[in-house]
Amino acid sequence: MTTEELILQAARKVFTQKGMDGSRMQEIADEAGINKALLHYYFRSKEKLFEKIFAEGLKQLLPKVQLSIEKSEGICDFVHYFIGNYLDLIKELPYLPHFVLHEINRDPTIIVNIIKGQGLPFALLQSLIDKDVAAGKIKPIQLEHLMVNMVSMVLFPVIARPIIQSVLFGNDENKFNDFLEERKSVLIPFVLLAIGAKTN
Amino acid sequence: MTTEELILQAARKVFTQKGMDGSRMQEIADEAGINKALLHYYFRSKEKLFEKIFAEGLKQLLPKVQLSIEKSEGICDFVHYFIGNYLDLIKELPYLPHFVLHEINRDPTIIVNIIKGQGLPFALLQSLIDKDVAAGKIKPIQLEHLMVNMVSMVLFPVIARPIIQSVLFGNDENKFNDFLEERKSVLIPFVLLAIGAKTN
DNA sequence: GTCTATAACCGGATAGAC
DNA sequence: GTCTATCCGGTTATAGAC
Missing domain, CATH: 1.10.10.60 (Homeodomain-like)
Known part of the structure; x- marks a missing residue:
């Protein structure tokens, strides 16, 4: 090496x-x-080294989100893919959310530029929602709230791990890991129900 | 002064x-x-001054949570109070979530000790859920997931504000503030639906 | 209690030998 | 390319006058 x-x-x-x-x-x-x-x-310099590492991490995340959108035929598909893929990635790179959050105050522009560079097709998502609302498949919901809700519930547990693990699970690492494992099967139906979709 | x-x-x-x-x-x-x-x-020292500020902020939060639990006769009440009170407090102290997150890596024990010192009655909450599930008012859900979901959706938007504001709202501060204002009226029905409760 | 001045230290960056 | 030694700026903390 x-x-x-x-x-x-x-x-x-x-x-x-x-x-x-x-x-x-x-x-x-x-x-x-x-x-x-x-x-x-x-x-x-330290600054240059840092930015290298930072960008490298973030760039692993975005293509997965992109793919989730492109594969989806309805918003329920998207909820499914998005939460699933996101949770899988977080399992591989548990440090990433913390890293991003840690640097938000210091210089958000680095992050924002990378995200914007990816050019996520929010308009396409909005049309998925509109279509499913019109078809009576889901209740109306603003895209922004739906996205923020999903990202919140996926990222926050990892970010706040030390507190959650200690307060809710008596600092038992195994119990917390089990909890994370359950997230996928809990979150997808949770969100689908919340937007008024039929659960299978 | x-x-x-x-x-x-x-x-x-x-x-x-x-x-x-x-x-x-x-x-x-x-x-x-x-x-x-x-x-x-x-x-x-700097360290001592810091801990003073930190504990002070956190101690404003917990009594409100405590109160939310005590006032509630069913889990739907609790969802209502908890999200409402939490969001109100965050509006007053927008720095607090960031502050807490910032220190999780440094030394989670400070935070954890304060939370544990409050002695939140989770068992009581669990009994509220059990009762409502038995009465067919809601679908079964694990208390831990419900709590984490609610806290996530309340705190995360404030923590990730610079990113969300920029990526979703073209860095328009007013739009983001409007978004935060809407959170209460969006989140409460969102969670109630997600746990299978009847919305009014 | 409040100030100025300075000690003591730390960390990023550079010079220069090899 | 890699090392040792050193510089230099900045930060916490303290001494001591008022």
């Missing part, structure tokens, strides 16, 4: 755990088994 | 915007219109 990859791997670990402010170049160097000077040799 | 209160007010503002790591004692001093040394005179 090249030194550059070694550094990136170390940076990923440290940055995702402690955020930009909380991370130290020394710690990244130690984690990579090299010295501070090399970090600056490969990536001019 | 005493100097101590002046400092606390300034610290509240700075800490809640930038978190522990991102805040500077100098900035707090400037905000309070005094000098750095006085901060240390009144509150020995």
